[in-house]
Structures are given as structure tokens and as C-alpha cells.
Amino acid sequence: MTPVELSRTVLHAVRRAVDAGELSVSVPERVVVKPPGPGGCGDYATTVALQLARPAGQSALRVAGVLRDRLVLVDGIRDVSVTGPGFLNISLREDRAGAASVRLVSNILRSGPSYGYGYGESTRSPRVLLRCAAEPRALVVGEVLVRLLAAQGIQAQARVEIEGEGEGDRRVPVPGADDRVIDVRPLPVAPADRDALLSLGHDAGRWALLYPAGRDRVRAGGEHLAQRESNPLFRVRYAHARTRALLRNAADLGFAPEPGDTDSAGHPAATGRTRTTDPLLTALADHPRVLAQAAAHRAPDRLARQLVAVADGLWPLLPTVLPVGEEKPSAAHRARLALAEAAGTVLAGGLSLLGIDAPDHL
Template sequence: MTPVELSRTVLHAVRRAVDAGELSVAVPERAVVTPPGPGGCGDYATNIALQLARPAGQTPQRVAEVLRRRLVGVGGIADVVLTGPGFINISLDEGGGGDVGGGLVAEVLRAGGRYGHVERAGGAVVRLHCAREVRAVVVGEVVGRLLRAQGVTVRTSAEGVEPRWTDVLGVRVDGGGSASAEVSVNVRPVPVGDADGILALGRDAGRWALLRPAGHDRVRGGEEGLVQREVNPLFRVRYVHARTRALGRNAADLGFVADPGPLEGAERVPPATLAALADHPRVLAAAAEHRAPDRLARHLVAVADAALPLLPGVLPRGGEKPSAAHRARLALAEAVGAVLAGGLSLLGIDAPDHI
């Protein structure tokens, strides 16, 4: 059972509880499932009970218990445990969950760079308006991309965009002028003190410098953004992406291709890599909801750092012949590359195949 399938299972449990009169709520469009946090257990956890408690007029623990009864015994689920204020922790059984890693990797590879994107129809138009300031315009543009990735219709505008912002950073908005009464969100992060210094970094490093800090934090420019070493977080993200692409080329030379499969028993597979991939849809949704591209930037660094120990063990060594474990690890590496490329694209940053 993949995270997407488990999310649908949780939503089905909510619908069944509503139909039975146990809960009186509108069924949400999605149920976020992630690896358990501190104090949690099992393979995945969801906070949907906390989300539904207030509209249901019940405590989170009561809602969680209602949903726990609906989830216990569902095919692919071995156990459901409640922890904390109302978190639902789900363990997958060997028949439905023994290939958790392979199922997740296959899901990522099917979606490619759109893994974590949501398709929706209709809904109100969100209108983002930015101050005439380089950071505000870049953040506003990327927030628009994040919202569109979550199926939201967005229109962006700015009080003004200087031509050099477009020439250097590639920033564009849908319209200009003063904010109107229709504006949904005013994008006003802490302004950049040295816009010229940011522009001197070029498109990719300049965008990263503007987007990685939280909106209430100041931007620190400087040439360290151009350093091609592991001390530079952007370099690590792009380096890991390029390595995943190189592994695919090298595997083809050795006569084998990626094939998602069980990863639990495969050697040299850091568990944090799977956890980071599984968390990607939640991060995209949170970054869009909170208008916070910095969340995505930091997550990409976490994905790259988690995957870095995986890379040396992907290909056969010496006279070793390619095995199912090698093909599964290669598929995981390619899934990491797809997530990194898709995330960088949302930030407006290139993901080169060679570094």
C-alpha cells in the first residue's frame, strides 16, 4: 500500500463514519499521511482526527477512536495505534505493506516531477499581489507555482517589476499596478538589503538566496551561494540530482535498468531516504498553504542529504552482477532525482544532469 493508497483508505474511513452518523463533518479532499514523528509508531501517521475535531464538535481522541475502528481490519493494515492528542499511527502488514519502499518508489516514478501535485476542478481564484521589491516578486511568483501544483487557480500581480529582475532571475507575474479589492494575499517578505548583490549571483543562486530563508528572516547574499562544494546546500541538492542521472546512464552501460521492488532487505538503503520521499506531498501542500517556499527549499536539502549515503551502493562493484537489489536501489535513486528536479522546477531553479 503506497502513501497515496493509504491516504485514500483514511478518507474512505471518514466517509464511512459520516454515512454511519458517527461524525458530522464535510469529508476533506485529502488526508495527509507521513512517517510517524517523535512518540509515534508504525509505518505512517495522520493528524486527520485533529483536523476534523472542531467541525465535528468532538475531541480529537474521540474522532481518532472512531476512525481507528474503521481502519482496523482493512486489507493491508496490520495495526492502528492512537498516540498524543489524537494522532493515528498505522502499521502495514506484510501482505499489503511488505513492499512499502518499492510501492512508494513506483508511485514517484509514475508521477515524475509532478509527484505531490494535486488535480482539482473549480474553486475560487487566489489573487497574489507583491510589493515592488525583488524578493517579494520572486516569492510571490513561486507561491503561485506552489498553489497551482495543489490545483488552485492563481493570478499574480506586482506593484512593479524591474526589467533586470526578469532578465537575471527570470521572474514574471500576470499583471501589474496597485493592489485591488480582489487581492487575496499580499506578499511582503522582509526586503532584501542588497538587491545588486543578489542579482550578481545569477538566476539559480540568486533565487535560492531569496527563497530559502523564511519570509520573516533576512536574506544573506554573498558569493558563498556560488561555492561548488558540499557546504553550499543548493550545490548538494543539484549534485545529488546529477548523480542520480549519472547512475542511470552508468547502469544502462552495464545493461540494466531501474525496477522498483522491495527495499527493506536491500543493503545500503538509508531509511531516511524513503521517509523524505513519502513526506514530499505533505511538504508541497504545507508550502502552498502557508505561502512559504522556504519549506520546500529546506525539504529538498533534507531529501538530498538523506539520499547521499545511498548513491555509492547503487551500482554493482567489481565483478558483481546486477541483481534485483541493484535495480531496486537504482529505482530509488531515480525517484530521488525526480523529486529534486520537480522541487527545483517549482522554485524556478534548473536541475542540471551534469555537474
Template sequence: MTPVELSRTVLHAVRSAVDEGELAVAVPETVKVAPPGPGGCGDYATNVALRLAQPAGRPAAEVAEVLRTRLLRAGGVRDVAVTGPGFLNISLAGDADAALVRRIRDEGMRYGHGDALAGRTVTLRVPREIRAEVVAEVTARLIGAQGGRARVTHVAHGEPADVRPVPAPGDPAPLGPAAARWALLHPAPHDRPSLGGEHLAQREDNPLFRVRYAHARTRAAARNAAQLGFTAEPGPMDTPPGVTDTVADTPATAATAPALLRALADHPRVLAQAARAHAPDRLARHLVTVADATLEFLTHAAVLPTGEEKPSAAHRARLALAEAAGTVLAGGLTLLGIDAPEHL
């Protein structure tokens, strides 16, 4: 279950409580879910009960309990706890992680594409400046990925524009196609882009390098698995009882898979948001988040067996997660017009 799907599930719980007379409030248009903060638990948390408490004329803890009862009946939800003044902390069912990985495998690089802008035609008026034109080109692609249609038109100097980022300080072409596009797309529109050689550096402080390197690492893992005679299969990533996997059982490893899964689950929301806001930089920064989580996972998790160890179901599940991360990175880079090399 993605954050968007969970948000809809919580919203449905609110609506059903209102329809059945347990809450007398106006149903909000949206409900935000996010990883739990300090003192929280589970996979996601929401403050919707606190938002509804005043209009409902009831303590937030009571509102939370009303919603908790309904959420426990929802498919894909394993447990719901109320913490603090009324935060709902939601734990997803054990197969939710595998279901997300299967969805990414099924949808491929179209994972995250949707219908948020279906039937809409968006006009993008842009000045004749290289950064504005590249941002508009990618924005049009993002709008198309959300079911809409974009029409790009140029405006003269001083005329109103829909896309007008801070101009590039020079010609980005010497950086090469990939680094040039990244240099123009990664900064926020109000930030002046840098066209220096740092975009070409093959080191960790270069975000583009990390994104492309993380993708290449996932492809290398798949090739190495093929040489060992096994393939990916979504499923539980924990080591079975009675089996010792010293790498996978460390606390650091236990944290890396959930962080990566959250980043992957957030991808559809980021794509829709980037399309609506005409902001490819949001996608670029999200890819850095996915890449960093991927590299942490590949570094700490036992994706491949070592020594005389035989491939297990846990190895296949971890490999499936790594491949899903590679798919999301490749799909995001493609939307930005940047290639995702198999080797780096």
C-alpha cells in the first residue's frame, strides 16, 4: 500500500464514520500520512484526529479511537495505535512490502504514472532561454505521465511566463547531455544553477553520480544473482527462524529496507506533485533520496549469498527490492531525459 492509497483508506474511514453518525464533521478533501515522528510507531502516522477534534467537539483521543476501529478492518492494515494527544500510527500488513515490489515489477518504468491530470491541457509559456526550455520540456513529459497534455509556447522578453526559472549562467553543453540536464533540473527554480565540473565528478558528493551509480549497482546485483543461479522473487526479507544471516540480522540492515520501501512508495505522489507544480526539481531530489536509500540497502543487506551459503527466499526478496529500486531510478531518470547506464 502506497502513502497515496493509505491516505485514501484513512479518508474512507473518516467518511464512513460521518455517514454512520459517529462523527459530525465535514469530511476533509485530503488526509496526509507520513513516517511516524519521535514517540510514534508503525509504518505511517496521521494527525487527522487532531484536525477533526475541534469541529467534532470531542477530544482528539476519542476521534482517533473511532477511526482506529474502522482502520483495523481495512485491507492491508495490520495494526493501528493511538499515541500522544491523538496521532494514529498505522502498521501495514506483512505482505504490503512484497505487494509494493510486485506492483513496481508489473508496471515497470511506468510505475508512478497516473491520471491526476487526465483530460487536462496545460499551456506552458516559456522564455527562449535554455534552462526554461529544458524545464518546460520535462514538465510536459511529467504532465503526460499523469494523463494530461501540455502545449509549450514561447514568450518574448518581459511577457508573462508559466515557467521562468533563474537562467543558466552560461552554455551547459560542455558538461555533456546527462550532466547538463541535471545541472539545469536539480536546483529549485529560484536557485541559480551551477555549470561547474562537479557534475562530472565520479564521487559521492555528486548527486547525479549517486543516482546513476545506485541504478548500476542494482543491475550488477541482478547479473551476479544470475551467475549464482537464482532470480528475484518478492516476499518476506527477514531471515527465517533458525537460520543465521549475520549481515542481514544487524540493526542497521533492519532499518535500510523500510527506508527504501518508503521512498519507493512515495514515488507516485512525487510524480503527481512535480507535474502539478511544474517542478521537475522535486523529482530530481526524490531520485537522490531513492538512490541514497538504495545504496544503504545494498551496502548493509545480504542481497546475495556469500561463501557456501545457498540462495534463500530472503535473498530472492531482497534482490526483488533492489531491482524495484533500479526500476524507479531508471524511470525517473528517463522522465528527466537522462540515461540510466547499466555499468558505471
């Protein structure tokens, strides 16, 4: 059971509790599950009981107990415990946890850069016309939204309507009866920052426009060109380049990626059910939902931040991928290489949607 599958399972438990009259609340749009924090236990934790307590008119512990009684009956869940003021801590069956990771990596490698497409809106959705002001940020955001919408099955004919100062400056596609016309109006780039933005070049300039939320000001400083960890764009592109380098180095050593168990007895970074890969697996499993939300909320910044989460989750895995010293390539090495390749695939696909290059060497 992947994090996305578990999130749906918890959401289904909430819905069944509401239908049975045990809870009187509006069913949330989604439920977040993530590895437990300090004091937690199990494989994943969720704060959904705390979020529902006040609207339900019950204590968080009572809500957690209602949901626990339903979740423990789900195939694939070994145990559910309630800790603190009402945190639900969920333990998966070990065989299911490992199988889900293998299934996730296999799915990403099979799907390639289009992994996560079609998770959200229906292919029967009407065409969308994006009406963007004639301003650099709005035009770039609109261009990216066309690709995000297409990835969710919205008709590829979605176009950007550009508003100029006068009627002669406008290219106005005629909306159909069922078309949705949506204004794309992020906070514009300040006139004083436009020259600095141009000096960043294509990739860094696009990142500077897309990484902040639409309501936040664009920062066009040289920090977007810095080759260091403080620069999110550098972390994302460097992480992708490292995955490509690992594939080349593994080929030189005579082994290839193969989805499987990344654990290895006695390895300092992988003993039992390793925790070092959990953030990465969570981010990869969550990628389809993030793509859908970025399209639905017209927010490409959500995708940019998702790529940073994938890159940051990848770092602990990297030192464990290749054999060290006289160590021979093992099944665990092949599995870690497959997981690294999957992460690189998601990074490349996401950068492509943003219109940014994903270099093999950096």
C-alpha cells in the first residue's frame, strides 16, 4: 500500500464513518499521511482526527478511535494506534509495504516522464482557455498550465488568450459553449526586476517565475544561479544529473536497475525496513496527486516544490547505490539503482512540464 493508496483508505474510512452516523462532518478533499514524527510509531501517521474533531463536535481521541476501528479491518494494515492528542499511527503488513514500493518503482519506470498523468480531471472535461495578461510571469505560468492541464486529460487545444492594451493587440480565441475561461493573474514582475530576470537565462529565469506562489513576489537575484545547496533549482537539477551518473557507473560495473527490496542485512543505511528511503518513496507516490492539484488550482509552484521534495528525499539514498570497495553488486544495489532511476525520471518529467532542462551532466 503506497502513501497515496493509504491516504485514500483513510479518506474512505472517514466517509464510511459519516455514512454510518458516527461522525457528522464534511468529508475532506484529501487526507495527508506521512512518516511519523518524534514520539510516533508505525509506518505512517495522520492528523485527520485532530482536523475533524472541532467540526464533528467530538474530542480528537474520540474521532481517532472511530477511525481506528475501521482501519484495523483493512487488508494490508497490520495495526493502528492512537498517540498524543489524537494522532493515528498506521503499521502496514511488511510484505505489503515492500511489495508496494516495488510496484511504485516499476510503475514509474514503465510510465517514464508521463508518470502521474491523468490522475485528476476527466478526459471528457471541456476545453480550457487561459486568459493571461501580457506580462512575463502570467505568460510563463499560462504556458506551463497548458501542459499541466493536458497531462490531466484536458483537451490539448487549450490556448492562452493574451490581453493587450487595445483591441488591436489582442489574440482572442472564441470560446465554445462548454469552454471554461480562466484568468491567470499571478503577482506581476516588478518593472525594476525585469532586466535582472532576463540576465538569469532561460532555465533559472523560468524557475524564478514559477517557484513562488502566485501571490508572492518574484525574486530575480543571482541566488537562482548559485551552484550550492541553498538554491532549490540547483538541488533538483543536480539530483537528476546524479541519477544519470549512477546509471552510467553501474553499467561500467556490469549491473542494471531492477525494482526490488532496497534493504540489505548489515548495511548501515538499510537495516530492517529502512527509513532512509521513506521520504523519497512518499514523495514519489504523492507525485500524481501533486500534478493533479497543480493543474486544478492553477498553481505550477506546487510542482516546483514537489520536485525539491523528491530531490531532497533522494540524497540519503545516493551513497548506498553503488558497491563500495570489494563489495559485489547485489540485488539490493540493483533495487536502489532502480529507485534512484525512478526519482530521476520524476525529476526529468517535472522539469519538462515547467519548461526547464534536466541535464545529464552538471
